[in-house]
Amino acid sequence: MAISRFSYASMNVMDVEAAVRHYVHVVGLRETDRDADGRVYLQAADTQDHHCVILNPAKTAGVEHLGFKVSDPADLDEATAAVTAYGLPVTRVPAGAVKGQGEGVRFPLPSGQHMMLYYHADKVGYLTGMENPNPVSAHSTPGGRVTHLDHTLISAQNPGDDVKFLTEVLDFSLTEKVVDPAGNTLAAFLTCGHTMHDLAIGPGPDNHFHHMAFGMDSRTEVIHGVDLLKEKAVPALEYGITRHGIAGVTTIYFHDPSGNRNEFYNGAYLAPGAPGWVPPIVWQAEHFPRGAFYYENAVPEAFFAEVT
Amino acid sequence: MQVTLRHAGRSEVSFDCAADDTVLVAARRAGVTLHVACEQGGCGACRARVVQGTVHYPLPASSRWLDEGSGSEDYTLLCRAAPTSALIVETAHPWRLRESAPLSRILSG
Numbered sequence: 561m562a563i564s565r566f567s568y569a570s571m572n573v574m575d576v577e578a579a580v581r582h583y584v585h586v587v588g589l590r591e592t593d594r595d596a597d598g599r600v601y602l603q604a605a606d607t608q609d610h611h612c613v614i615l616n617p618a619k620t621a622g623v624e625h626l627g628f629k630v631s632d633p634a635d636l637d638e639a640t641a642a643v644t645a646y647g648l649p650v651t652r653v654p655a656g657a658v659k660g661q662g663e664g665v666r667f668p669l670p671s672g673q674h675m676m677l678y679y680h681a682d683k684v685g686y687l688t689g690m691e692n693p694n695p696v697s698a699h700s701t702p703g704g705r706v707t708h709l710d711h712t713l714i715s716a717q718n719p720g721d722d723v724k725f726l727t728e729v730l731d732f733s734l735t736e737k738v739v740d741p742a743g744n745t746l747a748a749f750l751t752c753g754h755t756m757h758d759l760a761i762g763p764g765p766d767n768h769f770h771h772m773a774f775g776m777d778s779r780t781e782v783i784h785g786v787d788l789l790k791e792k793a794v795p796a797l798e799y800g801i802t803r804h805g806i807a808g809v810t811t812i813y814f815h816d817p818s819g820n821r822n823e824f825y826n827g828a829y830l831a832p833g834a835p836g837w838v839p840p841i842v843w844q845a846e847h848f849p850r851g852a853f854y855y856e857n858a859v860p861e862a863f864f865a866e867v868t
Numbered sequence: 869m870q871v872t873l874r875h876a877g878r879s880e881v882s883f884d885c886a887a888d889d890t891v892l893v894a895a896r897r898a899g900v901t902l903h904v905a906c907e908q909g910g911c912g913a914c915r916a917r918v919v920q921g922t923v924h925y926p927l928p929a930s931s932r933w934l935d936e937g938s939g940s941e942d943y944t945l946l947c948r949a950a951p952t953s954a955l956i957v958e959t960a961h962p963w964r965l966r967e968s969a970p971l972s973r974i975l976s977g
């Protein structure tokens with residue numbers, strides 16, 4: 561089976577219009593569509609597909625499901641068989657149930673968050689257009705200069721269970737992990753694409769969402785993003801701009817108007833998603849503060865404790 | 869409106885909260901640093917149990933945390949709750965009191 565990329569996060573928000581303002585004017589996405597159920601679809605500048613974020617009107621914050629693209633329509637049948645055999649319930653989702661998207665298969669991870677695999681996405685094209693475009697991204701559009709939705713981190717009581725499922729059943733590749741003295745996995749970073757993580761699992765309660773990260777072209781753009789967050793008084797983590805020891809990326813975290821965590825970031829290293837090609841980097845738990853926040857060498861208490 | 873915070877093992881603190889100010893805003897003004905993360909009613913970092921009094925929500929707060937444990941309105945999120953009566957709450961996390969060094973006294977106005 562070939563899952564080729566992390567495509568979108570379908571998020572629950574308590575005020576859709578406030579969320580749209582945030583994802584357009586702070587994050588820098590463009591609104592691409594709306595549907596009859598009040599959902600709003602958005603996409604980043606450098607991705608052609610219909611959406612990378614879906615906003616669902618809801619009473620709670622958190623993730624509704626995570627969308628991953630497969631590289632062949634037949635992968636949906638293969639995934640259905642493999643996930644069912646693993647003992648997790650699979651639902652076939654008809655084309656169009658998620659707007660702009662073909663048929664999909666949906667199932668919960670061992671930690672409870674739902675994943676959707678699908679093959680077809682309608683195309684909206686790049687922000688700069690599909691004919692004779694400008695070679696630089698559009699600096700006149702509002703919000704951060706994000707290029708694409710890059711990865712997400714979810715929380716799990718036993719991250720090792722998710723890792724086992726993702727690597728053994730869905731052919732994800734483990735690039736980095738944090739282990740406790742007994743060898744249990746506390747956090748894990750997995751790829752199905754070409755950089756070191758598409759999906760990461762952190763310590764915390766089952767079925768909760770930690771953050772989604774929007775990629776930027778350079779550290780300079782992240783600095784610009786921090787300025788924007790400060791100017792717009794967006795609640796952000798006290799650390800920032802900073803670096804993660806894990807992957808060494810430049811980063812800042814902030815929150816959407818429903819409290820869902822977002823990240824602006826740049827600089828993940830390349831790692832092929834082919835299973836087993838790159839043996840994982842291992843972090844012992846005592847070094848985790850440096851792995852999490854390289855400059856500060858400490859993890860703020862609320863960082864892993866608080867999730868939506 | 870008077871707000872009183874309680875947390876096991878510490879002495880309670882009280883401060884005033886203006887109409888439509890959230891408890892978080894009023895606490896900051898009073899030099900009380902609450903445990904928060906998102907400040908947007910989503911993550912539950914600031915949750916507290918209502919011992920006495922009532923609140924309203926000028927902006928939405930996630931029902932996931934309001935219903936927690938009891939299925940009732942016993943819980944509140946202090947980053948989004950504005951008291952509609954004198955309020956006593958028991959916070960899930962301890963708060964910090966701002967140090968009263970000369971500079972922080974000036975900064976806190």
Ligand code: FES
Pocket residue numbers: 819903904905906907908909910911912913914915945946947948
């Ligand atoms: S700080 Fe996140 S809900 Fe109040």
